[in-house]
Amino acid sequence: xxYPLVLAYxxxxxxxxxxxxxxxxxxxxxxxxxxxxxxxxxxxxxMSYPLPRDGFLLTFDDALRGVYEYAYxxxxxxxxxxxxxxxxxxxxxxxxxxATFGRPSEHMGKREIRALHSSGWVIGSHTLTHxxxxxxxxxxxxxxxRISKEILEDVIGDExxxxxxxFNRYNDEVLKLAMESGYSWGFAGPSLRGKFSPLNVxxxxxxxxxCSIKIKLNPLTTxxxxxxxxxxxxxxxxxxxxxxx
Numbered sequence: 001x002x003y004p005l006v007l008a009y010x011x012x013x014x015x016x017x018x019x020x021x022x023x024x025x026x027x028x029x030x031x032x033x034x035x036x037x038x039x040x041x042x043x044x045x046x047m048s049y050p051l052p053r054d055g056f057l058l059t060f061d062d063a064l065r066g067v068y069e070y071a072y073x074x075x076x077x078x079x080x081x082x083x084x085x086x087x088x089x090x091x092x093x094x095x096x097x098x099a100t101f102g103r104p105s106e107h108m109g110k111r112e113i114r115a116l117h118s119s120g121w122v123i124g125s126h127t128l129t130h131x132x133x134x135x136x137x138x139x140x141x142x143x144x145x146r147i148s149k150e151i152l153e154d155v156i157g158d159e160x161x162x163x164x165x166x167f168n169r170y171n172d173e174v175l176k177l178a179m180e181s182g183y184s185w186g187f188a189g190p191s192l193r194g195k196f197s198p199l200n201v202x203x204x205x206x207x208x209x210x211c212s213i214k215i216k217l218n219p220l221t222t223x224x225x226x227x228x229x230x231x232x233x234x235x236x237x238x239x240x241x242x243x244x245x
């Protein structure tokens with residue numbers, strides 16, 4: 001069994017988009033029901049490290065509108081709370097930071113983010129502009145961490161203590177700066193490193209190809225998940241080229 005059982009979703013939507021980081025609402029509900037049959041949901045507001053081995057946690061990167069419109073009602077009906085990581089500089093905007101093919105997705109606005117927070121979800125940072133922190137100078141990393149935290153705290157009127165590292169990219173310096181910026185939890189992607197802490201919690205990415213959540217629980221799928229997430233590193237290259245052009 002993979003541990004910790006922290007799943008990383010992106011978009012939940014019935015609308016077609018040329019991306020693997022999306023699941024259908026019916027698919028998402030099937031995943032959640034499968035998890036509930038075997039595990040207990042972890043309350044993200046009362047987490048302690050290490051996470052319980054009989055629990056699961058749902059996280060959502062980018063704070064796309066589909067999560068609010070489709071995942072949130074399903075989770076509410078089943079009594080499960082989640083964590084959503086917001087790209088603070090793109091609230092209410094299209095995800096133009098990404099190398100998209102076709103129609104861009106839309107990020108939640110302040111109203112949706114406040115509604116999730118009020119219902120018991122944890123609002124975390126996904127930095128200010130969704131750039132790979134390991135590619136940036138120290139000063140820019142500090143700004144991405146600090147300014148996004150300040151903006152989101154102003155939106156929800158509460159402390160923002162969790163961060164998900166864009167593209168799952170982090171190193172020792174990023175972890176140190178995250179802690180100094182006031183984050184006590186940090187989330188990344190699939191990893192075989194084995195040196196984990198509350199600031200670099202590995203997660204299990206979920207793709208549109210994942211018909212059964214049971215298969216994702218096999219530790220052998222870690223390598224496959226790492227292979228499937230590796231193309232995401234092309235987006236920082238796209239961001240650099242876009243900035244130059």
